[in-house]
Amino acid sequence: MTATDLPRPELTGVTGVAETLLSPGLLAALPENTSEAPWTVNCSAVLWTGRPTAAARAALAPQLRDSRAVVVVGGMVRYLETPVGPYDEVFGIVMVRESLTRTFGHVAFMAVDSPASLVGGRTNWAMPKTLASFSGGVGSGRTIVARGDDDKAWEVRATPRVVGPRVPVRSKAVTRQEFPGERLGDSRLSAKGRARPAVVDVQVASDGPLAGWMRPGRHLGAVAEDVTFTLGVPRLLG
Template structure:
């Protein structure tokens, strides 16, 4: 199955993936920093043509996620959605850039959800996170500005399979704080649509995330 992606998510030809991984759905335990900003003029062009035709909302969503527990073990992840899709009542996101430090997660993401996962290395500090891959890097420093509060909700993700677009629901519940992240990014496309600077953020700690099977 060919999975559309930005150049930063291309999987090197010498990467050897496992033959199998855990099937969907996945129940996980995470720490994460989600942030968002108004989409750049170049952002919508990162979507496959089939999804651009649905219409877009100019909001970019990005996250660093550390999986404490998952069906394929602990791992780290960074992903970005350049724009939201204009569908209601929940505007979905499409993920053309996603990288992890687990080959089992690469396999599971590609097979279960048509997510173009590639391989990266990660560094986690007390308030900073950095990921780097083949010709790209993303770094963020997070600062919380509120006490922790309960959070419950979800996201809808639409990815392209051989048979066409299919949605999956991602549910989240746990504890979070509002804050800001200061971001820097580089890469063939990331530098044009994953904007640097200071952005509002949702900082999540030790929470449950359930990633449903595509429908």
Template sequence: MSTPYPPEPWHLVGRGLITTWRVPVGAVPALPPGARPLPLGPGHAAAVTMLVDYRPGGDLAYRELLAGVLVRVGRRPALSVTDIWVDSEASLAGGRALWAVPKQLASFGPGRQTSVAADGRLLATVGEDGVGRLAAPVRVASRIAQERDGRTLVSRVAASGRLRPARLTWHVPARSPLAWLTAGRPLVSVAADPFSMTFG
């Protein structure tokens, strides 16, 4: 019996910690057909990591760790999610079936030093060292680009919320699937608190 999940679009609310990275193009994981990394200086690409707490009030409540690469598909930019873990079987099943997002299951520790592990292996530890008081309202319409059966599936995402500057530390073990990020360096971090999102 398949795991039930909400039909699209999903309406989600919560809080997220977001960091942008500058990563060598050669370290970038495989991307969908036709997707090209957006350049961030010679020989480098822009990547994004997020630790998200989707809270009650949306279609699903769960936690999520993801990494992705900013790409261009045709003339328009998008985010290609290369690595993603959640603690909800419904989110996993729906993400894969509806949008080809390669979700896997993981466990998430408590507190401001959040450790995320899967199959007995530490994926990353995200430390929240401080969040600024000043908040800027933001509204974004974007896309994600994922591979399905050798083709690129593009889906819509819209989000709004309040962004605050944040001091975040990302510890990624050498054996983590996210170790490709350590070939580069983090740039800017923000906390989206609160935010709402419509996916699909």
């Protein structure tokens, strides 16, 4: 049986690490997608970077595992305005160098506390969202915690300490995901807001491979404030 033969292939045919797999019970309870791409959102976030390991390359979609992973980006996001309402999110992205001048990010892990966001993320952009619960908040000296729901035993904690002034930031990036049917697709992201550099204390625990590539410890990162970004309609490759 292929992914496209499973119930709701737009959800089950999305590639992600073990912590993102959807149980039959959760799958049966999820709503339909009511908010197609593009999405424009407003948020605050704690972000951090780390060196890629062999486990980071193994976390890539099968078609991307011959690529060169250059950095891992982790994040905890508090969305204030989105097409599906406010929600919290944790993610792990493996950044890949495509050429001397081009990189893209592959979202290998993502969890939210909104079923509507879960469905939208998987259906619109093939991002492997699962459900989690969150506590704490975003800010210097504050700890934000994400814990796996749906019988998943994982936890991510992030506590940033700001070490520099607030500066305006603008960013453009590309995410590359594997859609159902083993099709790769690129989605463009453009963002603007403010951020302060920070040292982020990260703790990761999981029964699966998550801690092997979203590594615990102290990492360079940032606290981002009043960020607005748009994630566009994906372009299928090939």
